[in-house]
Amino acid sequence: xxxxxxxxxxxxxxxxxxxxxxxxxxxxxxxxxxxxxxxxxxxxxxxxxxxxxxxxxxxxxxxxxxxxxxxxxxxxxxxxxxxxxxxxxxxxxxxxxxxxxxxxxxxxxxxxxxxxxxxxxxxxxxxxxxxxxxxxxxxxxxxxxxxxxxxxxxxxxxxxxxxxxxxxxxxxxxxxxxxxxxxxxxxxxxxxxxxxxxxxxxxxxxxxxxxxxxxxxxxxxxxxxxxxxxxxxxxxxxxxxxxxxxxxxxxxxxxxxxxxxxxxxxxxxxxxxxxxxxxxxxxxxxxxxxxxxxxxxxxxxxxxxxxxxxxxxxxxxxxxxxxxxxxxxxxxxxxxxxxxxxxxxxxxxxxxxxxxxxxxxxxxxxx
Amino acid sequence: xxxxxxxxxxxxxxxxxxxxxxxxxxxxxxxxxxxxxxxxxxxxxxxxxxxxxxxxxxxxxxxxxxxxxxxxxxxxxxxxxxxxxxxxxxxxxxxxxxxxxxxxxxxxxxxxxxxxxxxxxxxxxxxxxxxxxxxxxxxxxxxxxxxxxxxxxxxxxxxxxxxxxxxxxxxxxxxxxxxxxxxxxxxxxxxxxxxxxxxxxxxxxxxxxxxxxxxxxxxxxxxxxxxxxxxxxxxxxxxxxxxxxxxxxxxxxxxxxxxxxxxxxxxxxxxxxxxxxxxxxxxxxxxxxxxxxxxxxxxxxxxxx
Amino acid sequence: xxxxxxxxxxxxxxxxxxxxxxxxxxxxxxxxxxxxxxxxxxxxxxxxxxxxxxxxxxxxxxxxxxxxxxxxxxxxxxxxxxxxxxxxxxxxxxxxxxxxxxxxxxxxxxxxxxxxxxxxxxxxxxxxxxxxxxxxxxxxxxxxxxxxxxxxxxxxxxxxxxxxxxxxxxxxxxxxxxxxxxxxxxxxxxxxxxxxxxxxxxxxxxxxxxxxxxxxxxxxxxxxxxxxxxxxxxxxxxxxxxxxxxx
Numbered sequence: 075x076x077x078x079x080x081x082x083x084x085x086x087x088x089x090x091x092x093x094x095x096x097x098x099x100x101x102x103x104x105x106x107x108x109x110x111x112x113x114x115x116x117x118x119x120x121x122x123x124x125x126x127x128x129x130x131x132x133x134x135x136x137x138x139x140x141x142x143x144x145x146x147x148x149x150x151x152x153x154x155x156x157x158x159x160x161x162x163x164x165x166x167x168x169x170x171x172x173x174x175x176x177x178x179x180x181x182x183x184x185x186x187x188x189x190x191x192x193x194x195x196x197x198x199x200x201x202x203x204x205x206x207x208x209x210x211x212x213x214x215x216x217x218x219x220x221x222x223x224x225x226x227x228x229x230x231x232x233x234x235x236x237x238x239x240x241x242x243x244x245x246x247x248x249x250x251x252x253x254x255x256x257x258x259x260x261x262x263x264x265x266x267x268x269x270x271x272x273x274x275x276x277x278x279x280x281x282x283x284x285x286x287x288x289x290x291x292x293x294x295x296x297x298x299x300x301x302x303x304x305x306x307x308x309x310x311x312x313x314x315x316x317x318x319x320x321x322x323x324x325x326x327x328x329x330x331x332x333x334x335x336x337x338x339x340x341x342x343x344x345x346x347x348x349x350x351x352x353x354x355x356x357x358x359x360x361x362x363x364x365x366x367x368x369x370x371x372x373x374x375x376x377x378x379x380x381x382x383x384x385x386x387x388x389x390x391x392x393x394x395x396x397x398x399x400x401x402x403x404x405x406x407x408x409x410x411x412x413x414x415x416x417x418x419x420x421x422x423x424x425x426x427x428x429x430x431x432x433x434x435x436x437x438x439x440x441x
Numbered sequence: 442x443x444x445x446x447x448x449x450x451x452x453x454x455x456x457x458x459x460x461x462x463x464x465x466x467x468x469x470x471x472x473x474x475x476x477x478x479x480x481x482x483x484x485x486x487x488x489x490x491x492x493x494x495x496x497x498x499x500x501x502x503x504x505x506x507x508x509x510x511x512x513x514x515x516x517x518x519x520x521x522x523x524x525x526x527x528x529x530x531x532x533x534x535x536x537x538x539x540x541x542x543x544x545x546x547x548x549x550x551x552x553x554x555x556x557x558x559x560x561x562x563x564x565x566x567x568x569x570x571x572x573x574x575x576x577x578x579x580x581x582x583x584x585x586x587x588x589x590x591x592x593x594x595x596x597x598x599x600x601x602x603x604x605x606x607x608x609x610x611x612x613x614x615x616x617x618x619x620x621x622x623x624x625x626x627x628x629x630x631x632x633x634x635x636x637x638x639x640x641x642x643x644x645x646x647x648x649x650x651x652x653x654x655x656x657x658x659x660x661x662x663x664x665x666x667x668x669x670x671x672x673x674x675x676x677x678x679x680x681x682x683x684x685x686x687x688x689x690x691x692x693x694x695x696x697x698x699x700x701x702x703x704x705x706x707x708x709x710x711x712x713x714x715x716x717x718x719x720x721x722x723x724x725x726x727x728x729x730x731x732x733x734x735x736x737x738x739x740x741x742x743x744x745x746x
Numbered sequence: 747x748x749x750x751x752x753x754x755x756x757x758x759x760x761x762x763x764x765x766x767x768x769x770x771x772x773x774x775x776x777x778x779x780x781x782x783x784x785x786x787x788x789x790x791x792x793x794x795x796x797x798x799x800x801x802x803x804x805x806x807x808x809x810x811x812x813x814x815x816x817x818x819x820x821x822x823x824x825x826x827x828x829x830x831x832x833x834x835x836x837x838x839x840x841x842x843x844x845x846x847x848x849x850x851x852x853x854x855x856x857x858x859x860x861x862x863x864x865x866x867x868x869x870x871x872x873x874x875x876x877x878x879x880x881x882x883x884x885x886x887x888x889x890x891x892x893x894x895x896x897x898x899x900x901x902x903x904x905x906x907x908x909x910x911x912x913x914x915x916x917x918x919x920x921x922x923x924x925x926x927x928x929x930x931x932x933x934x935x936x937x938x939x940x941x942x943x944x945x946x947x948x949x950x951x952x953x954x955x956x957x958x959x960x961x962x963x964x965x966x967x968x969x970x971x972x973x974x975x976x977x978x979x980x981x982x983x984x985x986x987x988x989x990x991x992x993x
Contacts, residue, residue: 481913
């Protein structure tokens with residue numbers, strides 16, 4: 075145990091004394107998240123919308139005037155019917171439609187509750203979310219101005235995303251970055267740090283010590299497990315406080331599944347370090363072998379459904395695909411373990427197999 | 442009692458295509474300072490790695506402290522000390538941290554065996570807060586030796602500890618080894634520098650994966666089969682060419698200030714003739730019998746094999 | 747060896763911050779001379795050699811290499827020198843002939859010249875049947891001899907050798923020196939560093955660097971007389987013993 079502690083301490087010295095590695099370790103997620111944050115908070119001005127007002131009463135007119143006053147929107151057409159909306163979307167430049175039902179004001183005053191439907195063109199998910207938020211805010215404003223006279227009334231907005239109902243791209247970016255960063259950091263760091271010892275000749279001395287070679291590996295992996303958890307924390311904090319993207323489901327479940335994924339990645343790193351002899355090789359293997367498939371087959375950059383069946387099958391062996399599904403379900407959709415147990419099981423199986431192979435293949439000797 | 446025994450060890454790489462060492466047998470006695478002398482690529486490192494359980498031999502058996510290097514590798518690993526050829530310590534850890542780390546990994550502590558490394562460690566102690574990467578070559582070497590010794594090994598394997606190190610540091614290093622020997626540690630050391638051979642008690646000359654000779658340095662020198670002469674003249678480069686073309690000279694090699702030559706049978710009987718003919722072309726010719734060095738013996742054995 | 751000076755330095759100095767790596771080095775080396783450049787680890791040999799090869803700009807002082815100034819004419823210097831070190835010499839994953847063609851090419855030799863010269867070269871080294879073998883598969887001694895021949899392939903005025911014989915077997919080491927002598931006979935100046943003291947004896951003159959300064963410079967025999975000893979080892983030891991710094 076004393077040996078183990080000494081070893082882990084040594085690994086931390088290595089990490090903290092190597093500024094470049096630290097930069098890579100913590101800079102990468104921060105930069106990615108912040109870049110994304112900017113993409114999201116970009117204000118959109120004078121976006122063309124259409125309004126379909128079946129009610130034509132005081133309330134709907136007041137809301138429309140508020141919308142007109144906002145510099146986010148320009149009302150292009152006041153359409154008469156539902157059917158014309160889809161045509162307007164297909165015609166191109168219209169991004170959002172707001173529909174007031176018949177008897178909007180009546181419902182509001184008599185039942186204390188009324189509905190407004192917002193339909194957005196979600197083929198550009200980023201814009202769609204932003205515009206929907208703008209519109210919802212305006213409606214909420216109006217609701218707030220009525221609260222003095224009728225405190226209990228409520229306007230519900232029903233949002234529909236056309237063409238891309240799951241809004242792929244926006245909220246999905248954060249789980250994507252999580253998968254990418256965790257995988258990259260764990261695989262790259264473990265493989266490089268082990269291969270570095272081989273290259274420097276220190277591995278020879280470690281092998282010729284009474285220290286169990288497996289413990290060498292575990293104590294190499296442990297610091298990166300901890301660092302990756304810190305990384306995970308940073309990503310989550312940034313996404314909650316910078317991007318307003320809360321963790322809807324159980325935080326514990328998210329952290330637990332992330333830890334599982336980190337271990338998968340560490341096992342992969344270990345496997346690479348067994349197969350390579352120089353830091354360069356390990357780096358190339360990690361980047362080419364991990365980064366590319368992760369980008370391609372995780373689903374956050376290119377929707378998997380659109381790929382040929384063969385590639386979809388390939389995607390099934392990429393661990394980050396499953397992790398991505400889990401994070402999306404837990405973090406974005408707020409689902410519980412019952413919804414992701416299959417994916418967790420697949421990931422667990424992969425981890426066991428990878429760890430098994432890398433431990434079996436780990437050399438207690440040279441060559 | 443023998444501390445290290447090799448019995449017909451053969452090792453190949455690339456699935457048998459590259460032969461590293463072939464049919465090597467020798468033993469090292471307890472408390473001995475044993476040198477493995479040979480150029481790069483002779484197979485020194487391969488042998489060291491087999492003995493330190495890092496490589497499996499293709500055939501043959503080897504024992505260290507009576508333990509088999511294949512079956513009892515765990516036992517051996519807790520008993521020996523090893524300093525690999527390219528061992529460079531952890532450059533980003535300080536002197537103290539390096540030593541502390543290796544002590545702990547080897548289930549020991551600096552305090553426990555301080556007496557063993559004290560003499561060496563006091564020389565680098567003033568720099569104990571310095572990172573190993575910022576030490577001079579000589580100091581790195583001393584620190585590496587301390588790290589290899591910190592768990593009081595019974596056998597110490599030093600693979601080319603003096604390569605690339607200047608004469609002054611080399612001398613110091615060998616002084617340290619002599620003092621360690623007094624402590625009863627068996628030491629196996631390899632080196633490409635032939636002049637270091639005489640500092641060992643016994644040596645094995647190794648070339649192209651085979652042992653050329655094993656004996657005490659004195660014994661090897663005594664086995665030199667011919668009479669050896671040292672010769673010099675004003676123009677050494679020209680002299681070398683003339684000697685090579687002479688039918689009276691069997692072998693001729695440059696050895697620093699002199700050329701070392703052996704003569705043919707005819708040459709031995711007519712040394713005066715050789716001298717006379719050389720004096721016609723060269724100024725200040727001096728010829729005298731000389732004692733062979735290990736390098737002379739190595740060359741001789743290399744050519745015989 | 748002639749009286750024509752090919753390397754001339756005057757108070758050549760290189761500072762790294764407060765640290766003076768090479769301190770007012772002054773010496774001349776002649777055409778065809780074999781000049782041994784010795785020193786303890788960290789004495790500043792590498793720094794000095796880099797300046798002479800035009801790879802590093804001096805902090806102060808003057809030097810001309812093959813008649814060219816080390817400050818302004820580094821490109822011309824590089825064309826007129828050859829360089830070989832123990833660590834980097836040839837590409838292991840190229841064949842013997844590919845290496846020769848490559849290095850001939852970067853020094854601007856024509857294809858015809860390269861073809862003629864490379865044939866002569868591999869015949870002379872006894873490598874004729876190995877021309878298409880990967881350099882990595884050759885024994886170390888052959889590699890070093892080949893590397894030297896490639897370093898002087900473009901007929902440079904000076905060739906710099908950084909520990910060319912480290913770890914080489916004693917016979918090959920001597921064959922290597924035969925090549926050095928042959929180059930010197932052709933008028934190429936050989937500037938060599940080594941850890942083997944017997945090799946110091948083969949040099950026409952040697953310089954000893956200690957703590958960035960040149961502490962001694964003369965023919966081996968004169969130095970031995972000066973220190974009242976018969977071996978270069980003792981000379982080295984006497985001079986380097988007081989060294990304050992290492993690498």
